[in-house]
Amino acid sequence: MSSKPPTTAAASPRPENLGVLLREPFRVASARLHERFAERGHPDVRAPHGNVMQFLDDEGTRVSVLAERAQMTKQAMGELVAHLESHGYVERVPDPADRRAKLVRSTAKGNELYAIAREFVAETEAEWTELLGAERMRQLRGILEDLNAGL
Amino acid sequence: MSSKPPTTAAASPRPENLGVLLREPFRVASARLHERFAERGHPDVRAPHGNVMQFLDDEGTRVSVLAERAQMTKQAMGELVAHLESHGYVERVPDPADRRAKLVRSTAKGNELYAIAREFVAETEAEWTELLGAERMRQLRGILEDLNAGL
DNA sequence: CTCATGTCAGGTTGACTGACATTG
């Protein structure tokens, strides 16, 4: 038992890293959303899958368009869609306008999932708003939008 | 050639997802930092490795403490440190106060790496400040700090 | 005996690139 100052000091008194500050809320929210899906009877759906639902149009949407909207490759989106389809959340119907393409459409089960996701988002934003105040919450969104638009 | 409205419409006119807004700047910055390291002769170092450097004390730091500071498990941090060591950026010396522990210390090469990282961070913050203005840049940091503290 | 430190082994998530058949 040494008499030195404890090496296992408390939390870092260091300048908080901006990268970590940006990453953490996203990670926490994703984990919570996954948990929420599981609680509501959809244990096979994780955050990225739920996220896809918001990009679906009523008429059906191509994988390539979904990929564009979610800012990922078509392959990665294809995987998400395949997973969602295999669990009955979406269906893929041929696009009458282009026989290469398929239109991804939400099923009733998918709508249910999306409702849970929207509810979660609303809750999360409410929690953050309570934490920050409405004014700073609005600032946060505005600043992030400009930042993303600019990079 | 159908006369329908183009399915491959431009960028999503949808309400921007707060999650994506948070994730993207981090992803972009990480990719750029990796690229920068490569340009400066350190192709084997990626963003998380460089990130470790800022958590090192001059006297040397335990893996467990590093993990705590970076908010990850000791195993994950152990991997990062092992990688850094195998490329000569840090060295591990036995902790005289505790024979289980090893102190991770930066080498001269590590200091060089850290300098590049700091330079990059400064550049990035300057870029963002130019994009947002100094006032909103300060707001962003403050808001994120409070948000992270609260969740 | 219990707890902390670090490492080993293995698994998972969420992406990526390249190649390809099909169709426009």
Add this chain to the structure above:
DNA sequence: CCAATGTCAGTCGACCTGACATGA
């Protein structure tokens, strides 16, 4: 012939949990 769509195959980065030897 060239471009776009979606899928298959393989790879990777960045984590995770569990088990363990060593030592406080």
